[in-house]
Amino acid sequence: MTFLAPETRAALDALHALEHAEDEADGIARLRGIRSLLAALDADPAALAAVRAGLAAGASWDEVADAAGLTPAAAKQRWAGNDAEIAARQEASRKRGQRPSSKPTDLPGLSVAEAAAKLGVTPQAIYLRVTRGQLRAETVELPDGRSYKRVFLDDPPESETS
Incomplete structure (x- = not known):
């Protein structure tokens, strides 16, 4: 009986087949096979079971982290708690990943960095x-919850307008 999930076993077998292919599989196919196996291993429930x-058996989070090549905080983030808590953290992480990663360009005013550059001073x-x-x-x-500090150089502060 194998402890790996069927998807992980399939990725491992596919990579093994590439390693032993008579036609010397091209580098891109091998790279895809390696990445596929890494993704399957990362998602495999065997890791959580092992943790x-x-x-x-008495291992500490420091030992778990060392064995996994992670920091203790990252190991706890990934594997601490029951299945529902872990799933909730993963879902929250997926939601953060779905947010746009670039700053909107249609915001009013200037960013602090832009204002600093324009005035020749530091952001501070x-x-x-x-x-x-x-x-x-x-x-x-x-x-979506993101916030940006915007500076208005042409507008006098409110205390000067009254």
Whole structure:
């Protein structure tokens, strides 16, 4: 009886076949086989079972992390808790991954970095000027929860407009 899931076993067998192919499989096919096996191993429930067995036998999270090539925090993030807690963390991670990774370009004003470059000062100087009321800034929050500090160089601060 094998401890690997059928998908993992299939990926391992496919990579093994590439290794022993008479026609010397091309490098791209081998690379795809390696990545496929790594993805299958990463998702295989055998790893979680091994972690749980190790912890039950008295292993520490430091030992689990060392065996997995992770930090203790990463190991706990991946394997701590019951199945429902682990699934909830994975789902939350997938949702974060679905967010756009690039900054929107249609935001009003300038970013702090852009304002700093335009004025020839550091970003910290921009924040200091905002705190002192010398520059107007707003935090723009997008519907997906991301927020951006935007600086308005042409607009006087509210204290000067009244």
